[in-house]
Amino acid sequence: MKPAVTVLALSGGVGGAKLALGLSRRVSSGELAVLVNTGDDFTHLGLRVCPDLDTVLYTLGGVVHPAQGWGRADESFGFMDELRRQGGPDWFLLGDRDLVLHVERTRRLAEGERLTQIMSDLASRFGVASRVLPMSDAPISTLLETDAGALEFQHYFVRLRAVPIVQRLHYAGASQARPPDEVLDLLRSRSLEAVILCPSNPYLSIDPILAVPGLRVALRAARVPIIAVSPLIGGRAVKGPTSKIMQELGIEATSVSIARHYSGLIDGLLIDETDDTRETREALEAMGIRVGVTPTLMKTLDDRERVAQRALDLASELATVSTHTRSAG
Amino acid sequence: MKPAVTVLALSGGVGGAKLALGLSRRVSSGELAVLVNTGDDFTHLGLRVCPDLDTVLYTLGGVVHPAQGWGRADESFGFMDELRRQGGPDWFLLGDRDLVLHVERTRRLAEGERLTQIMSDLASRFGVASRVLPMSDAPISTLLETDAGALEFQHYFVRLRAVPIVQRLHYAGASQARPPDEVLDLLRSRSLEAVILCPSNPYLSIDPILAVPGLRVALRAARVPIIAVSPLIGGRAVKGPTSKIMQELGIEATSVSIARHYSGLIDGLLIDETDDTRETREALEAMGIRVGVTPTLMKTLDDRERVAQRALDLASELATVSTHTRSAG
Numbered sequence: 001m002k003p004a005v006t007v008l009a010l011s012g013g014v015g016g017a018k019l020a021l022g023l024s025r026r027v028s029s030g031e032l033a034v035l036v037n038t039g040d041d042f043t044h045l046g047l048r049v050c051p052d053l054d055t056v057l058y059t060l061g062g063v064v065h066p067a068q069g070w071g072r073a074d075e076s077f078g079f080m081d082e083l084r085r086q087g088g089p090d091w092f093l094l095g096d097r098d099l100v101l102h103v104e105r106t107r108r109l110a111e112g113e114r115l116t117q118i119m120s121d122l123a124s125r126f127g128v129a130s131r132v133l134p135m136s137d138a139p140i141s142t143l144l145e146t147d148a149g150a151l152e153f154q155h156y157f158v159r160l161r162a163v164p165i166v167q168r169l170h171y172a173g174a175s176q177a178r179p180p181d182e183v184l185d186l187l188r189s190r191s192l193e194a195v196i197l198c199p200s201n202p203y204l205s206i207d208p209i210l211a212v213p214g215l216r217v218a219l220r221a222a223r224v225p226i227i228a229v230s231p232l233i234g235g236r237a238v239k240g241p242t243s244k245i246m247q248e249l250g251i252e253a254t255s256v257s258i259a260r261h262y263s264g265l266i267d268g269l270l271i272d273e274t275d276d277t278r279e280t281r282e283a284l285e286a287m288g289i290r291v292g293v294t295p296t297l298m299k300t301l302d303d304r305e306r307v308a309q310r311a312l313d314l315a316s317e318l319a320t321v322s323t324h325t326r327s328a329g
Numbered sequence: 330m331k332p333a334v335t336v337l338a339l340s341g342g343v344g345g346a347k348l349a350l351g352l353s354r355r356v357s358s359g360e361l362a363v364l365v366n367t368g369d370d371f372t373h374l375g376l377r378v379c380p381d382l383d384t385v386l387y388t389l390g391g392v393v394h395p396a397q398g399w400g401r402a403d404e405s406f407g408f409m410d411e412l413r414r415q416g417g418p419d420w421f422l423l424g425d426r427d428l429v430l431h432v433e434r435t436r437r438l439a440e441g442e443r444l445t446q447i448m449s450d451l452a453s454r455f456g457v458a459s460r461v462l463p464m465s466d467a468p469i470s471t472l473l474e475t476d477a478g479a480l481e482f483q484h485y486f487v488r489l490r491a492v493p494i495v496q497r498l499h500y501a502g503a504s505q506a507r508p509p510d511e512v513l514d515l516l517r518s519r520s521l522e523a524v525i526l527c528p529s530n531p532y533l534s535i536d537p538i539l540a541v542p543g544l545r546v547a548l549r550a551a552r553v554p555i556i557a558v559s560p561l562i563g564g565r566a567v568k569g570p571t572s573k574i575m576q577e578l579g580i581e582a583t584s585v586s587i588a589r590h591y592s593g594l595i596d597g598l599l600i601d602e603t604d605d606t607r608e609t610r611e612a613l614e615a616m617g618i619r620v621g622v623t624p625t626l627m628k629t630l631d632d633r634e635r636v637a638q639r640a641l642d643l644a645s646e647l648a649t650v651s652t653h654t655r656s657a658g
């Protein structure tokens with residue numbers, strides 16, 4: 001029997017996976033579940049590719065490429081070389097080892113298996129004790145309206161290197177989707193103690209998860225502290241186009257904007273010490289959001305564990321407050 | 330516009346592909362078409378794998394592994410290593426470069442394209458001027474009834490290394506199939522001068538082709554000499570289980586048995602000099618089959634061209650005879 005989950009993390013790819021790894025090392029084995037964005041998933045060369053799920057899997061499984069933060073550390077590219085030689089599309093890199101997941105997943109999806117079950121089996125193969133859960137078994141596709149036209153996520157992000165100006169985002173298929181039962185069960189469980197929103201891109205990685213009908217309500221109904229870790233450090237994202245997109249959408253790239261974006265959902269926000277100003281604290285407190293501060297840049301494994309612990313501590317503090325409030329109420 | 334085909338070869342994998350390469354070098358560029366067995370095709374890991382088609386493609390494209398006779402000369406096995414590590418089925422070897430064909434073919438078949446069209450495009454990618462044609466667009470599966478139960482071809486041949494004793498063969502799906510229009514057009518064309526049955530396994534490689542409804546009749550109706558190259562040398566096959574299967578089916582492994590197997594279809598049989606006995610000649614002549622003799626072992630490219638030329642010469646001799654017969658008739 002699996003241990004009960006105490007912490008649920010919501011995550012996109014690289015940055016989120018780093019915090020998820022930290023969290024997995026600060027709770028007992030098997031007590032972490034990671035709910036992963038699948039809005040980036042796409043069908044490429046007929047194969048179902050789930051970049052964020054695989055990044056989380058490889059990171060937790062200890063096989064991720066350390067400098068890149070995605071893909072395999074020990075990888076070869078015979079397939080890609082040959083695809084290029086034959087004139088096939090070479091803008092999306094697929095390693096030979098990485099291909100095993102895409103081939104296996106495509107086959108099992110075609111046989112009618114649920115993505116949740118497939119990822120659960122793959123996690124076992126990689127010796128990952130944490131649960132790696134897709135936000136939905138049905139496909140949802142993050143679409144970007146940009147100055148270069150409507151784009152699927154990977155075309156925007158990888159093929160066009162996030163250069164087009166984003167005007168609007170939507171999550172195709174979301175309205176017909178629902179969270180997997182495993183996720184809803186977990187949110188109803190008495191064991192759950194905290195929900196952590198990883199420092200992933202709020203628009204591209206966390207919003208698609210929150211767009212799955214019923215999930216936002218289920219998160220609040222769990223009545224455990226929900227903590228977000230800000231993806232910004234001094235108004236800039238460590239990696240990826242978060243601040244660029246905020247600017248394009250006319251939103252100031254600050255911790256306060258992040259808090260406002262998640263308002264009504266989060267109870268606490270962990271920000272970088274660079275962003276710890278009196279104005280920020282006052283604004284967040286006015287929104288009823290408790291502030292935690294730590295250096296949020298995660299270069300080493302120690303960093304990841306420290307940021308994870310700080311987020312868990314903030315949740316604990318809020319749980320105490322909440323218990324008081326509840327008994328008072 | 331493509332050159333008109335003058336020679337049609339029927340081929341299985343390794344041995345047949347060697348003669349096909351020889352033939353391609355003894356006719357003008359683009360004048361050879363190879364009609365390839367697809368009874369060995371199977372779906373593995375959700376990918377459509379066509380071993381004989383790919384062997385012919387790689388051989389004619391000059392990228393085949395020279396010692397093996399199948400697969401790529403320059404190949405890596407990252408996918409296979411990882412599949413094995415994850416506990417996946419590792420009995421069928423798939424190289425990283427080789428995978429490009431399987432992935433591409435699977436995708437295009439799923440989109441409703443015909444195998445014939447897909448192989449035509451792949452041949453272009455490999456700079457192959459000859460046409461590489463599947464025997465059928467619909468799947469046909471060679472099934473073997475053996476002492477180890479009913480087996481699909483690759484399970485018999487690769488997984489079980491052709492060890493089980495063969496009792497009976499059939500070609501599932503053949504009755505609903507038909508030759509691709511490209512093949513029928515070619516057989517109706519006035520340009521065609523000869524049909525060559527490559528020294529492939531008659532039961533496992535050539536019979537599936539001949540089992541496609543309408544093909545045998547269309548071959549005869551082409552009214553060009555049909556020459557078989559015997560796969561036996563001194564009662565043994567160079568490679569593969571031809572003589573083993575003949576023994577199991579209670580057939581003596583001789584050139585005469587091969588001739589008898591193809592009787593009613595072939596006009597000439599090219600045999601190895603080892604098998605050139607008076608008895609053999611008399612038996613073949615009694616069946617109305619003209620005999621050609623040459624060392625049929627194809628070790629070098631020169632060997633392949635020489636055997637090819639000898640088969641073409643035998644066809645020419647028969648064409649002359651036939652013309653005489655026709656004018657006399």
